[in-house]
Amino acid sequence: MQSLTPSSRGGWLRGYWLPALLLVFLILFPFIVGALTESSPFGVARGDRMVMRGESVRWQSVLIEVYILAILAMSYNLLFGFTGVISFGHALFFGTAGYVLGLLLEYTALETGVALALGVLAAIAVCGALGLLIGFVTLRLKGVYFAIFTLAVAEMFFIFFGRWQLTRAEDGFAITDLPVWLDPSQSRISFYYVALALAVLTFLFIRRLVNSPTGAVFKAIRENEDRAQSMGYNTLNYKLLSITIAGMLAGVAGILQVILNKKVGPELLGVSYTVDPLLMTIIGGIGTFSGPVIGASGLHFLDVFLRDAELVIAGITIDIANIWALLLGVIFILVVIVFPFGIIGTWQRRRATRKQRAVTTGHPPSA
Amino acid sequence: MSSILEVRDIHTFIGQFHILEGVSVSVTTGGITVLLGRNGAGKTTTLRSIIGLTPPARGSIHFDGKPIQGRQSHNIAQLGIGYVPEHRAIFRSLSVRENLQLAERRSGDFARKADFIFDLFPDLKRLIELPGGNLSGGQQQMLAVARALVPENRLLLIDEPSEGLAPVIIEQLIAAIQRLSSQVSVLLVEQNFRVASKLAQSYVIIDEGHSVAAGAMADLVQDKALIQRYLGVA
Numbered sequence: 166m167q168s169l170t171p172s173s174r175g176g177w178l179r180g181y182w183l184p185a186l187l188l189v190f191l192i193l194f195p196f197i198v199g200a201l202t203e204s205s206p207f208g209v210a211r212g213d214r215m216v217m218r219g220e221s222v223r224w225q226s227v228l229i230e231v232y233i234l235a236i237l238a239m240s241y242n243l244l245f246g247f248t249g250v251i252s253f254g255h256a257l258f259f260g261t262a263g264y265v266l267g268l269l270l271e272y273t274a275l276e277t278g279v280a281l282a283l284g285v286l287a288a289i290a291v292c293g294a295l296g297l298l299i300g301f302v303t304l305r306l307k308g309v310y311f312a313i314f315t316l317a318v319a320e321m322f323f324i325f326f327g328r329w330q331l332t333r334a335e336d337g338f339a340i341t342d343l344p345v346w347l348d349p350s351q352s353r354i355s356f357y358y359v360a361l362a363l364a365v366l367t368f369l370f371i372r373r374l375v376n377s378p379t380g381a382v383f384k385a386i387r388e389n390e391d392r393a394q395s396m397g398y399n400t401l402n403y404k405l406l407s408i409t410i411a412g413m414l415a416g417v418a419g420i421l422q423v424i425l426n427k428k429v430g431p432e433l434l435g436v437s438y439t440v441d442p443l444l445m446t447i448i449g450g451i452g453t454f455s456g457p458v459i460g461a462s463g464l465h466f467l468d469v470f471l472r473d474a475e476l477v478i479a480g481i482t483i484d485i486a487n488i489w490a491l492l493l494g495v496i497f498i499l500v501v502i503v504f505p506f507g508i509i510g511t512w513q514r515r516r517a518t519r520k521q522r523a524v525t526t527g528h529p530p531s532a
Numbered sequence: 533m534s535s536i537l538e539v540r541d542i543h544t545f546i547g548q549f550h551i552l553e554g555v556s557v558s559v560t561t562g563g564i565t566v567l568l569g570r571n572g573a574g575k576t577t578t579l580r581s582i583i584g585l586t587p588p589a590r591g592s593i594h595f596d597g598k599p600i601q602g603r604q605s606h607n608i609a610q611l612g613i614g615y616v617p618e619h620r621a622i623f624r625s626l627s628v629r630e631n632l633q634l635a636e637r638r639s640g641d642f643a644r645k646a647d648f649i650f651d652l653f654p655d656l657k658r659l660i661e662l663p664g665g666n667l668s669g670g671q672q673q674m675l676a677v678a679r680a681l682v683p684e685n686r687l688l689l690i691d692e693p694s695e696g697l698a699p700v701i702i703e704q705l706i707a708a709i710q711r712l713s714s715q716v717s718v719l720l721v722e723q724n725f726r727v728a729s730k731l732a733q734s735y736v737i738i739d740e741g742h743s744v745a746a747g748a749m750a751d752l753v754q755d756k757a758l759i760q761r762y763l764g765v766a
Binding site for chain 1: 615623663
């Protein structure tokens with residue numbers, strides 16, 4: 166993202182002050198909300214346990230959900246926005262990771278800590294392997310055929326886990342066995358920081374990857390695969406790498422989701438976890454670093470604020486919850502019209518045009 | 533004279549269409565050979581067949597004496613063939629620098645060739661941080677050619693470099709291609725006969741998917757009947 170490039174004058178902080186400020190705010194967020202609403206960021210003590218009550222802990226979960234969706238959208242953006250591979254099955258990775266972790270935690274006799282560590286590693290590994298496998302079988306297919314195949318595989322898993330008796334079919338199963346420090350119903354604030362850290366790390370990792378020579382090949386494939394190939398790149402290998410990494414990152418998001426809700430169910434594999442990151446990426450800005458984050462937080466906050474609201478038009482009360490999907494559609498259409506390249510993408514293009522003017526009129530480029 | 537590329541009687545299909553129905557091209561080492569012919573004759577498909585993007589169904593292609601037909605295009609490129617597609621085929625969202633670095637086959641290629649490239653195309657040095665899509669048409673074409681010069685290529689396939697460019701830019705490109713041909717053999721597709729005759733030492737004429745004539749450029753320039761028959765220009 167161009168706004169993150171440090172300027173040569175003014176040093177490191179000058180280019181990074183906005184994200185640094187945002188990060189400090191997010192780190193202090195539970196305490197800020199706590200101070201504003203006179204609630205404890207650690208919940209309320211009841212006997213020797215903490216009960217997760219109060220505004221601060223409630224808002225912590227809202228932000229944790231934002232971080233999870235942001236990781237999922239960033240992962241989708243790596244594949245779609247930077248490599249140009251359209252997948253309609255991102256929920257596959259999200260949900261599979263959740264099931265793998267859940268199965269290890271609830272269906273094995275391993276000690277909690279061991280099961281958690283193994284579950285996280287296994288979930289990420291399975292997602293990577295799934296990505297590699299699906300890619301290997303289908304990435305020779307172009308565009309829409311690949312997308313349809315990923316949709317089919319995701320739906321297959323959705324139906325399978327929706328019927329599998331071992332995992333209680335449609336009901337899913339609860340996660341009861343979590344270490345206290347990670348358990349969002351006992352110490353939500355530490356889970357908050359875990360989720361925040363993972364979202365920040367995902368952001369930095371993707372930025373590093375995309376700005377590397379490998380990332381340049383991803384972007385070249387997005388623009389014209391034949392051209393990249395005729396320059397000597399085995400583009401299939403690069404696309405496999407991209408889908409494997411994207412799958413693993415989506416798996417991280419799925420792991421966090423399962424821990425937050427302490428529940429595993431087939432809804433994790435549902436089509437909404439494919440469509441939402443797609444919408445968030447497009448609204449925020451395809452192929453930009455902060456776009457998916459902006460899209461994810463924007464849509465989730467709208468959801469949180471508007472879902473319970475009521476609208477009174479000409480004496481008729483309308484529950485927003487009932488028309489939420491409609492509202493989302495309208496927002497999507499408006500954003501696409503006003504910001505054809507997403508919010509961040511459109512803004513960056515305007516900046517680039519201004520910069521271009523400065524170069525062509527003879528002023529030296531500022532960076 | 534030895535030839536670096538020998539294309540013998542290739543047949544290429546795109547979908548159900550039989551585009552090349554017997555094309556033979558020989559490129560001599562260290563010179564410029566031009567493919568001439570009308571629109572739709574099969575010139576671009578010939579280049580794409582050589583680089584493996586539309587692999588020929590029949591016939592043989594030898595590069596440096598070794599058969600290359602049927603290989604995947606990235607493997608063919610790695611043997612030392614640079615392909616400059618038509619329509620200013622750069623990566624628009626990547627900066628000029630990224631476009632050039634992407635062309636590296638071994639790390640440090642760009643650093644080794646930077647002086648030569650900026651000497652040929654001084655504009656690129658000034659524009660190095662701009663996205664390729666922000667360059668003018670002529671600058672984009674120069675970047676496309678420059679990219680093929682980054683790795684150690686022994687043969688360049690250049691498709692219609694002068695298409696849609698202003699005369700003054702075309703002159704610059706002609707000069708640049710002339711200079712680079714002292715280092716690398718070139719197979720050029722060029723519709724503009726004046727440009728082609730200035731640049732190339734030998735020619736191959738392709739008509740309706742067949743190679744119909746070949747020889748030295750100096751002879752073709754004299755042969756008005758042949759030019760009239762296949763190229764429709766005098």
